Amino acid sequence: MSRTRLSPEQRREQLLDLGVQLIADRPLDELSIDLLAEQAGVSRGLLYHYFGGKQEFLLAVLRRMADDLYAATAPVDHPDMAERLRVSLQNYVGFVRDHPASYRSFVAAALGGSHPDVRAVYEEARSALTDRIFDSASAEELAVFGIVDTAATRLFARGWASMVEDVMLRWLEDPRGITEEELIGSMTLSLGGVLAVVALSS
Amino acid sequence: MSRTRLSPEQRREQLLDLGVQLIADRPLDELSIDLLAEQAGVSRGLLYHYFGGKQEFLLAVLRRMADDLYAATAPVDHPDMAERLRVSLQNYVGFVRDHPASYRSFVAAALGGSHPDVRAVYEEARSALTDRIFDSASAEELAVFGIVDTAATRLFARGWASMVEDVMLRWLEDPRGITEEELIGSMTLSLGGVLAVVALSS
Secondary structure, three states: OOOOOOOHHHHHHHHHHHHHHHOOOOOHHHOOHHHHHHHHOOOHHHHHHHHOOHHHHHHHHHHHHHHHHHHHOOOOOOOOHHHHHHHHHHHHHHHHHHOHHHHHHHHHHHHHOOOHHHHHHHHHHHHHHHHHHHHOOOHHHHHHOOOOOOHHHHHHHHHHHHHHHHHHHHHHHOOOOOOHHHHHHHHHHHHHHHHHHHHHHO | OOOOOOOHHHHHHHHHHHHHHHOOOOOHHHOOHHHHHHHHOOOHHHHHHHHOOHHHHHHHHHHHHHHHHHHHOOOOOOOOHHHHHHHHHHHHHHHHHHOHHHHHHHHHHHHOOOOHHHHHHHHHHHHHHHHHHHHOOOHHHHHHOOOOOOHHHHHHHHHHHHHHHHHHHHHHHOOOOOOHHHHHHHHHHHHHHHHHHHHHHO
Protein backbone atom coordinates (compact mmCIF):
# COMPACT_ATOMS: atom_id res chain seq x y z
CA MET A 1 0.00 0.00 0.00
CA SER A 2 1.55 3.29 -1.05
CA ARG A 3 1.37 6.46 1.02
CA THR A 4 -1.10 8.96 -0.37
CA ARG A 5 0.73 11.90 -1.82
CA LEU A 6 -0.70 15.21 -0.58
CA SER A 7 -1.15 18.17 -2.88
CA PRO A 8 0.72 21.34 -1.83
CA GLU A 9 -2.62 22.82 -0.75
CA GLN A 10 -3.44 19.79 1.41
CA ARG A 11 0.05 19.84 2.87
CA ARG A 12 -0.32 23.54 3.73
CA GLU A 13 -3.67 22.85 5.44
CA GLN A 14 -2.13 20.02 7.43
CA LEU A 15 0.68 22.31 8.57
CA LEU A 16 -1.83 24.95 9.64
CA ASP A 17 -3.72 22.34 11.68
CA LEU A 18 -0.45 21.46 13.37
CA GLY A 19 0.12 25.18 13.98
CA VAL A 20 -3.27 25.46 15.73
CA GLN A 21 -2.27 22.53 17.96
CA LEU A 22 1.10 24.11 18.73
CA ILE A 23 -0.39 27.36 20.04
CA ALA A 24 -2.64 25.36 22.36
CA ASP A 25 0.31 24.77 24.68
CA ARG A 26 2.36 27.96 24.45
CA PRO A 27 2.09 31.73 24.01
CA LEU A 28 1.59 32.94 20.44
CA ASP A 29 5.00 34.60 20.41
CA GLU A 30 6.70 31.23 20.83
CA LEU A 31 5.18 29.85 17.66
CA SER A 32 7.89 29.85 15.01
CA ILE A 33 8.78 28.33 11.69
CA ASP A 34 11.62 26.48 13.44
CA LEU A 35 9.25 24.91 15.92
CA LEU A 36 6.87 23.87 13.18
CA ALA A 37 9.75 22.42 11.13
CA GLU A 38 10.87 20.38 14.12
CA GLN A 39 7.37 19.11 14.94
CA ALA A 40 6.35 18.40 11.37
CA GLY A 41 9.70 16.91 10.42
CA VAL A 42 10.03 19.06 7.33
CA SER A 43 12.68 21.54 6.27
CA ARG A 44 12.57 25.18 7.24
CA GLY A 45 13.08 26.08 3.60
CA LEU A 46 9.85 24.33 2.63
CA LEU A 47 7.94 26.14 5.37
CA TYR A 48 9.25 29.53 4.28
CA HIS A 49 8.13 28.56 0.81
CA TYR A 50 4.61 27.80 2.11
CA PHE A 51 4.16 30.70 4.50
CA GLY A 52 6.67 33.44 3.73
CA GLY A 53 7.77 34.19 7.30
CA LYS A 54 7.03 33.84 10.99
CA GLN A 55 4.48 36.66 11.13
CA GLU A 56 2.62 35.45 8.03
CA PHE A 57 2.61 31.93 9.44
CA LEU A 58 1.18 33.09 12.77
CA LEU A 59 -1.57 35.03 11.01
CA ALA A 60 -2.37 32.06 8.79
CA VAL A 61 -2.70 29.86 11.90
CA LEU A 62 -5.03 32.35 13.58
CA ARG A 63 -7.07 32.73 10.42
CA ARG A 64 -7.37 28.95 10.35
CA MET A 65 -8.55 28.94 13.95
CA ALA A 66 -11.09 31.67 13.20
CA ASP A 67 -12.30 29.71 10.15
CA ASP A 68 -12.59 26.54 12.20
CA LEU A 69 -14.62 28.41 14.80
CA TYR A 70 -16.83 29.91 12.12
CA ALA A 71 -17.43 26.48 10.58
CA ALA A 72 -17.99 24.79 13.95
CA THR A 73 -20.68 27.29 14.92
CA ALA A 74 -22.52 27.40 11.57
CA PRO A 75 -26.32 27.62 12.04
CA VAL A 76 -27.94 24.21 11.81
CA ASP A 77 -31.03 23.60 9.75
CA HIS A 78 -33.81 24.10 12.28
CA PRO A 79 -36.97 26.20 11.96
CA ASP A 80 -36.61 27.76 15.44
CA MET A 81 -34.10 30.61 15.62
CA ALA A 82 -33.53 30.11 19.35
CA GLU A 83 -32.68 26.45 18.79
CA ARG A 84 -30.28 27.35 15.95
CA LEU A 85 -28.58 29.84 18.23
CA ARG A 86 -28.42 27.34 21.10
CA VAL A 87 -26.70 24.75 18.91
CA SER A 88 -24.23 27.35 17.61
CA LEU A 89 -23.41 28.39 21.18
CA GLN A 90 -23.08 24.79 22.28
CA ASN A 91 -20.54 24.32 19.50
CA TYR A 92 -18.81 27.56 20.48
CA VAL A 93 -18.47 26.38 24.07
CA GLY A 94 -17.18 23.01 22.83
CA PHE A 95 -14.66 24.69 20.54
CA VAL A 96 -13.25 26.94 23.26
CA ARG A 97 -13.18 24.03 25.73
CA ASP A 98 -11.14 22.06 23.18
CA HIS A 99 -8.68 24.91 22.48
CA PRO A 100 -8.64 26.93 25.71
CA ALA A 101 -5.05 28.15 25.59
CA SER A 102 -4.98 28.97 21.87
CA TYR A 103 -8.30 30.76 22.10
CA ARG A 104 -7.14 32.76 25.10
CA SER A 105 -3.88 33.67 23.34
CA PHE A 106 -5.76 34.71 20.23
CA VAL A 107 -8.13 36.96 22.18
CA ALA A 108 -5.28 38.46 24.24
CA ALA A 109 -3.20 39.22 21.14
CA ALA A 110 -6.22 40.75 19.39
CA LEU A 111 -7.31 42.93 22.32
CA GLY A 112 -3.80 43.82 23.50
CA GLY A 113 -3.38 46.37 20.75
CA SER A 114 0.20 45.59 19.74
CA HIS A 115 -0.76 43.17 16.95
CA PRO A 116 -3.01 45.10 14.55
CA ASP A 117 -2.97 42.21 12.04
CA VAL A 118 -4.23 39.79 14.67
CA ARG A 119 -6.87 42.30 15.66
CA ALA A 120 -8.02 42.45 12.05
CA VAL A 121 -8.42 38.66 11.85
CA TYR A 122 -10.31 38.69 15.15
CA GLU A 123 -12.61 41.55 14.10
CA GLU A 124 -13.34 39.88 10.80
CA ALA A 125 -14.32 36.67 12.58
CA ARG A 126 -16.39 38.58 15.13
CA SER A 127 -18.25 40.45 12.38
CA ALA A 128 -18.92 37.29 10.46
CA LEU A 129 -20.22 35.52 13.57
CA THR A 130 -22.56 38.28 14.68
CA ASP A 131 -23.73 39.35 11.23
CA ARG A 132 -24.68 35.73 10.60
CA ILE A 133 -27.21 35.95 13.43
CA PHE A 134 -29.12 38.58 11.47
CA ASP A 135 -28.49 37.12 8.04
CA SER A 136 -29.68 33.63 8.96
CA ALA A 137 -33.06 34.85 10.24
CA SER A 138 -35.89 36.59 8.45
CA ALA A 139 -37.24 39.90 9.73
CA GLU A 140 -40.38 38.03 10.84
CA GLU A 141 -38.33 35.55 12.83
CA LEU A 142 -36.34 38.35 14.48
CA ALA A 143 -39.60 40.12 15.30
CA VAL A 144 -40.81 37.11 17.31
CA PHE A 145 -37.98 37.89 19.75
CA GLY A 146 -38.66 41.62 19.61
CA ILE A 147 -35.48 42.13 17.56
CA VAL A 148 -35.27 44.70 14.77
CA ASP A 149 -32.24 44.89 12.47
CA THR A 150 -30.80 48.39 13.05
CA ALA A 151 -27.38 49.96 13.51
CA ALA A 152 -27.98 49.89 17.28
CA THR A 153 -28.96 46.21 17.44
CA ARG A 154 -25.97 45.27 15.23
CA LEU A 155 -23.71 47.23 17.58
CA PHE A 156 -25.16 45.51 20.64
CA ALA A 157 -24.94 42.11 18.95
CA ARG A 158 -21.19 42.74 18.72
CA GLY A 159 -21.22 43.70 22.37
CA TRP A 160 -23.19 40.56 23.22
CA ALA A 161 -20.42 38.51 21.57
CA SER A 162 -17.91 40.20 23.92
CA MET A 163 -20.14 39.26 26.83
CA VAL A 164 -20.32 35.65 25.68
CA GLU A 165 -16.54 35.53 25.29
CA ASP A 166 -15.94 37.08 28.70
CA VAL A 167 -18.42 34.77 30.42
CA MET A 168 -16.98 31.74 28.60
CA LEU A 169 -13.38 32.41 29.64
CA ARG A 170 -14.33 33.17 33.24
CA TRP A 171 -16.51 30.06 33.43
CA LEU A 172 -13.66 27.91 32.08
CA GLU A 173 -11.41 29.25 34.82
CA ASP A 174 -14.01 28.73 37.53
CA PRO A 175 -17.44 27.20 36.74
CA ARG A 176 -18.89 28.42 40.10
CA GLY A 177 -21.32 25.49 40.15
CA ILE A 178 -22.90 26.56 36.85
CA THR A 179 -23.44 23.59 34.53
CA GLU A 180 -22.50 23.75 30.87
CA GLU A 181 -26.16 23.42 29.94
CA GLU A 182 -27.13 26.36 32.15
CA LEU A 183 -24.27 28.39 30.71
CA ILE A 184 -25.36 27.71 27.13
CA GLY A 185 -29.01 28.33 28.01
CA SER A 186 -28.20 31.72 29.51
CA MET A 187 -25.95 32.70 26.61
CA THR A 188 -28.72 31.79 24.18
CA LEU A 189 -31.51 33.68 25.92
CA SER A 190 -29.31 36.71 26.62
CA LEU A 191 -29.11 37.65 22.95
CA GLY A 192 -32.84 38.22 22.77
CA GLY A 193 -32.74 39.79 26.24
CA VAL A 194 -30.26 42.41 25.04
CA LEU A 195 -31.52 43.05 21.54
CA ALA A 196 -35.19 43.32 22.44
CA VAL A 197 -34.48 46.17 24.88
CA VAL A 198 -32.14 47.87 22.41
CA ALA A 199 -34.94 47.93 19.87
CA LEU A 200 -37.11 49.57 22.55
CA SER A 201 -34.72 52.40 23.37
CA SER A 202 -33.91 53.55 19.83
CA MET B 1 -0.90 86.23 48.81
CA SER B 2 1.41 83.27 49.46
CA ARG B 3 1.31 80.03 47.47
CA THR B 4 -0.38 77.23 49.36
CA ARG B 5 2.14 74.62 50.39
CA LEU B 6 0.97 71.10 49.45
CA SER B 7 1.41 68.16 51.78
CA PRO B 8 3.43 65.23 50.33
CA GLU B 9 0.14 63.31 49.96
CA GLN B 10 -1.51 66.17 48.03
CA ARG B 11 1.60 66.53 45.89
CA ARG B 12 1.54 62.80 45.10
CA GLU B 13 -2.14 63.00 44.13
CA GLN B 14 -1.42 65.98 41.88
CA LEU B 15 1.35 64.04 40.16
CA LEU B 16 -0.97 61.08 39.62
CA ASP B 17 -3.56 63.37 38.04
CA LEU B 18 -0.88 64.63 35.70
CA GLY B 19 0.04 61.00 34.96
CA VAL B 20 -3.58 60.27 33.97
CA GLN B 21 -3.45 63.25 31.58
CA LEU B 22 -0.14 62.09 30.13
CA ILE B 23 -1.43 58.66 29.15
CA ALA B 24 -4.34 60.30 27.36
CA ASP B 25 -2.05 61.21 24.47
CA ARG B 26 0.38 58.32 24.23
CA PRO B 27 0.72 54.55 24.70
CA LEU B 28 1.11 53.36 28.28
CA ASP B 29 4.64 52.15 27.61
CA GLU B 30 5.78 55.68 26.86
CA LEU B 31 4.78 56.94 30.29
CA SER B 32 7.96 57.34 32.30
CA ILE B 33 9.31 59.03 35.37
CA ASP B 34 11.46 61.19 33.07
CA LEU B 35 8.44 62.39 31.15
CA LEU B 36 6.57 63.16 34.35
CA ALA B 37 9.61 65.00 35.75
CA GLU B 38 9.80 67.12 32.62
CA GLN B 39 6.07 67.91 32.55
CA ALA B 40 5.74 68.55 36.28
CA GLY B 41 9.00 70.49 36.51
CA VAL B 42 10.24 68.47 39.46
CA SER B 43 13.36 66.38 39.93
CA ARG B 44 13.52 62.72 38.95
CA GLY B 45 14.86 61.98 42.43
CA LEU B 46 11.72 63.31 44.06
CA LEU B 47 9.52 61.21 41.75
CA TYR B 48 11.47 58.05 42.51
CA HIS B 49 10.98 58.93 46.15
CA TYR B 50 7.19 59.20 45.62
CA PHE B 51 6.62 56.22 43.34
CA GLY B 52 9.58 53.84 43.56
CA GLY B 53 10.00 53.19 39.83
CA LYS B 54 8.46 53.36 36.38
CA GLN B 55 6.32 50.22 36.75
CA GLU B 56 5.01 51.25 40.17
CA PHE B 57 4.26 54.72 38.86
CA LEU B 58 2.33 53.33 35.89
CA LEU B 59 0.27 51.09 38.16
CA ALA B 60 -0.43 53.98 40.53
CA VAL B 61 -1.67 56.06 37.57
CA LEU B 62 -3.96 53.25 36.39
CA ARG B 63 -5.23 52.68 39.90
CA ARG B 64 -5.98 56.40 40.09
CA MET B 65 -7.88 56.19 36.80
CA ALA B 66 -9.84 53.17 38.04
CA ASP B 67 -10.63 54.99 41.31
CA ASP B 68 -11.75 58.09 39.40
CA LEU B 69 -14.04 55.93 37.27
CA TYR B 70 -15.43 54.19 40.34
CA ALA B 71 -16.11 57.54 42.00
CA ALA B 72 -17.58 59.08 38.85
CA THR B 73 -20.06 56.23 38.44
CA ALA B 74 -21.15 55.95 42.10
CA PRO B 75 -24.89 55.23 42.44
CA VAL B 76 -26.85 58.41 43.05
CA ASP B 77 -29.49 58.63 45.72
CA HIS B 78 -32.66 57.74 43.82
CA PRO B 79 -35.38 55.26 44.76
CA ASP B 80 -35.55 53.71 41.28
CA MET B 81 -32.78 51.21 40.53
CA ALA B 82 -33.08 51.73 36.77
CA GLU B 83 -32.60 55.46 37.19
CA ARG B 84 -29.57 54.93 39.45
CA LEU B 85 -28.08 52.64 36.82
CA ARG B 86 -28.86 55.10 34.03
CA VAL B 87 -27.06 57.93 35.83
CA SER B 88 -24.06 55.68 36.54
CA LEU B 89 -23.87 54.71 32.88
CA GLN B 90 -24.26 58.30 31.79
CA ASN B 91 -21.27 59.14 33.98
CA TYR B 92 -19.38 56.13 32.61
CA VAL B 93 -19.97 57.29 29.04
CA GLY B 94 -18.88 60.81 30.02
CA PHE B 95 -15.74 59.51 31.71
CA VAL B 96 -14.66 57.42 28.73
CA ARG B 97 -15.47 60.29 26.34
CA ASP B 98 -13.21 62.55 28.42
CA HIS B 99 -10.33 60.03 28.56
CA PRO B 100 -10.71 57.98 25.37
CA ALA B 101 -7.05 57.24 24.72
CA SER B 102 -6.08 56.49 28.33
CA TYR B 103 -9.13 54.29 28.78
CA ARG B 104 -8.35 52.40 25.58
CA SER B 105 -4.71 51.96 26.62
CA PHE B 106 -5.76 50.71 30.03
CA VAL B 107 -8.18 48.16 28.59
CA ALA B 108 -5.67 47.01 25.96
CA ALA B 109 -2.90 46.57 28.55
CA ALA B 110 -5.26 44.68 30.86
CA LEU B 111 -6.65 42.34 28.21
CA GLY B 112 -3.39 41.89 26.30
CA GLY B 113 -2.09 39.46 28.87
CA SER B 114 1.50 40.70 29.11
CA HIS B 115 0.85 43.02 32.08
CA PRO B 116 -0.59 40.85 34.88
CA ASP B 117 -0.38 43.75 37.36
CA VAL B 118 -2.45 45.97 35.08
CA ARG B 119 -4.90 43.13 34.64
CA ALA B 120 -5.25 42.88 38.41
CA VAL B 121 -6.08 46.60 38.74
CA TYR B 122 -8.59 46.27 35.89
CA GLU B 123 -10.23 43.16 37.37
CA GLU B 124 -10.48 44.76 40.78
CA ALA B 125 -12.20 47.80 39.27
CA ARG B 126 -14.50 45.60 37.19
CA SER B 127 -15.49 43.54 40.24
CA ALA B 128 -16.14 46.63 42.30
CA LEU B 129 -18.28 48.17 39.55
CA THR B 130 -20.42 45.10 38.92
CA ASP B 131 -20.71 43.94 42.53
CA ARG B 132 -21.95 47.42 43.39
CA ILE B 133 -24.97 46.83 41.16
CA PHE B 134 -26.09 44.00 43.43
CA ASP B 135 -24.94 45.58 46.66
CA SER B 136 -26.73 48.88 46.08
CA ALA B 137 -30.11 47.21 45.52
CA SER B 138 -32.27 45.16 47.84
CA ALA B 139 -33.42 41.68 46.83
CA GLU B 140 -36.92 43.11 46.43
CA GLU B 141 -35.67 45.81 44.08
CA LEU B 142 -33.74 43.27 42.01
CA ALA B 143 -36.83 41.08 41.87
CA VAL B 144 -38.80 43.89 40.20
CA PHE B 145 -36.48 43.43 37.21
CA GLY B 146 -36.63 39.64 37.44
CA ILE B 147 -33.06 39.56 38.78
CA VAL B 148 -31.94 37.08 41.43
CA ASP B 149 -28.50 37.32 43.02
CA THR B 150 -26.77 34.03 42.11
CA ALA B 151 -23.34 32.91 40.92
CA ALA B 152 -24.74 32.86 37.37
CA THR B 153 -26.20 36.37 37.47
CA ARG B 154 -22.95 37.72 39.01
CA LEU B 155 -20.99 36.04 36.20
CA PHE B 156 -23.27 37.51 33.54
CA ALA B 157 -23.13 40.94 35.20
CA ARG B 158 -19.36 40.80 34.63
CA GLY B 159 -20.04 39.79 31.05
CA TRP B 160 -22.53 42.63 30.68
CA ALA B 161 -19.77 45.05 31.73
CA SER B 162 -17.61 43.66 28.89
CA MET B 163 -20.49 44.26 26.53
CA VAL B 164 -20.90 47.85 27.73
CA GLU B 165 -17.17 48.45 27.33
CA ASP B 166 -17.10 46.95 23.84
CA VAL B 167 -20.16 48.90 22.72
CA MET B 168 -18.78 52.10 24.24
CA LEU B 169 -15.43 51.89 22.47
CA ARG B 170 -16.99 50.97 19.12
CA TRP B 171 -19.54 53.77 19.44
CA LEU B 172 -16.78 56.29 20.20
CA GLU B 173 -15.00 55.21 17.02
CA ASP B 174 -18.15 55.36 14.92
CA PRO B 175 -21.51 56.45 16.43
CA ARG B 176 -23.48 54.99 13.45
CA GLY B 177 -26.19 57.61 13.94
CA ILE B 178 -26.91 56.38 17.48
CA THR B 179 -27.32 59.29 19.90
CA GLU B 180 -25.63 59.29 23.29
CA GLU B 181 -29.02 59.16 24.96
CA GLU B 182 -30.04 56.08 22.97
CA LEU B 183 -26.71 54.47 23.75
CA ILE B 184 -27.10 55.05 27.49
CA GLY B 185 -30.75 53.95 27.38
CA SER B 186 -29.84 50.67 25.70
CA MET B 187 -26.93 50.03 28.05
CA THR B 188 -29.22 50.61 31.02
CA LEU B 189 -32.05 48.34 29.89
CA SER B 190 -29.68 45.62 28.69
CA LEU B 191 -28.59 44.78 32.24
CA GLY B 192 -32.11 43.71 33.18
CA GLY B 193 -32.52 42.13 29.73
CA VAL B 194 -29.53 39.87 30.35
CA LEU B 195 -29.94 39.12 34.04
CA ALA B 196 -33.66 38.36 33.92
CA VAL B 197 -33.10 35.59 31.36
CA VAL B 198 -30.10 34.24 33.25
CA ALA B 199 -32.27 33.86 36.32
CA LEU B 200 -34.73 31.92 34.13
CA SER B 201 -32.24 29.39 32.80
CA SER B 202 -30.54 28.40 36.06
